[in-house]
Amino acid sequence: MNREILRLAIPNILSNISVPLLSTVDTALMGHQSSLHLAAVGIAAMIFNLIYWNFGFLRMGTTGMTAQAYGEKSNTKLTNTLARAVFLSLSISILLILFQEPIIRFIAYAMNIDQSYYPMVEAYFDIRIFAAPATLALYVMFGWFFGVQNAIIPLILTLFINTVNIVLSYYFVNTLKLGIEGVAYGTVIAQYSGVILALAMIYRYKNRLTSIQIEMILNKTELLKFLNINKDIFIRTVALTFAFAFFYAQSAKEGEMALAVTVILLQFLSWISFGIDGFAYAAESLVGKYFGAKNWEKFEQAIRYSFYWGFVLASFYALLYYFAGEWLVGIYTDKADLIEATKPYLVWTLIMGFAGVAGFVWDGVFIGMTASKAMRDSVMISLLIFIGIFYLVKPYHSLHLYWLSFILFLFLRGIIQSWMFYKHGKKLI
Secondary structure, three states, X not given: OHHHHHHHHHHHHHHHHHHHHHHHHHHHHHHOOOHHHHHHHHHHHHHHHHHHHOOOHHHHHHHHHHHHHHHHOOXXXXXXXXXXXXXXXXHHHHHHHHOHHHHHHHHHHHOOOOOOOHHHHHHHHHHHHHHHHHHHHHHHHHHHHHHOOOOHHHHHHHHHHHHHHHHHHHHHHHHOOOOHHHHHHHHHHHHHHHHHHHHHHHHOOHHHOOOOOHHHHOOXXXXXXXXXXXXXXXXXXHHHHHHHHHHHHHHHOOOHHHHHXXXXXXXXXXXXXXXXXXXXXXXXXXXXXXXXXOOHHHHHHHHHHHHHHHHHHHHHHHHHHHXXXXXXXXXXXXXXXXXXXXXHHHXXXXXXXXXXXXXXXXXXXXXHOOOHHHHHHHHHHHHHHHHHHHHHHHHHOOHHHHHHHHHHHHHHHHHHHHHHHHHHHHHOO
């Protein structure tokens, strides 16, 4: 089982850590210009996290259903799941482009975006939104590859996309002097390049795919089943994304420097989450496969060993941040005042991984089981507790207390999910 998990997890981890590497490059490109640029790119990236994370069900739902179809050895279900998810992703992306103006205005208001850097945020948004069809289609294709137990192709795709993005962003910003718009152009071009390569990779599975029949793709019963599972994942992700957006917005109220510190520390959390998610993705694939095959011994082993490796990686991150935290901050910015302002808060990076590891891994297990309602409920409960704690400490205007409430949110999510699984087991829905 360890070999199976590592076979899936290691490519996933390598793939995942290239995602925060990309945001690290974007942050560094802007952070070496000014704290204003750093705050702007942090908020701009958060806006797209707010949008795209909410449609993460396109990957997660596709992975769970594909993995179960793979376990059942049903090529028809493999094909229909992919086609339905692509159809849904394109429909959503068209709506995002059509309603881009009210979306940016609402988010700007909700996140308390200061007028001093709003023009930069808006310029970034107006360009990057046109990558929506490519971004959401890639979610689907990544999920499908994970479902058929192939973690190598997503690794290749992610490294390719992020390499193109990093090279273009650096060129557009430092050579063409396009500023924050250059970072956005790099992302758009890279996403569409990734779609072309992903389609070529899917063609390699032509022997596992059947002909697409529109009436089967739009079959009311199957479409409603697909949408129902994804509906709960969507609600869960909206709540999770709201927690991050809320945290950003409240940090912004404490001033430009507090927001810049939060942007940097959440980059540290991104490295943790994307790393541990490698084992969560392995859990999605293996739990889904053994759940579909009704192999309960392997099912339980996949869960147990996924947690073991998740805690190992959380320990690695704690050691890394303890010994190299200040050096890592210097990568994000060369502004002495910002570096000094960040140092007192590095203590929170030492416990981020341990606080979040259970929630990250349980997400993978629940997705593999298509236990979307349980995922939804666990996040909603922990979110309500987080907001309650936050408003208790808010009168003190302490960024330390803000981070304490956020760390508790990560921890409580895992505790609630643990209780749900041990109460219901494989009957969890």
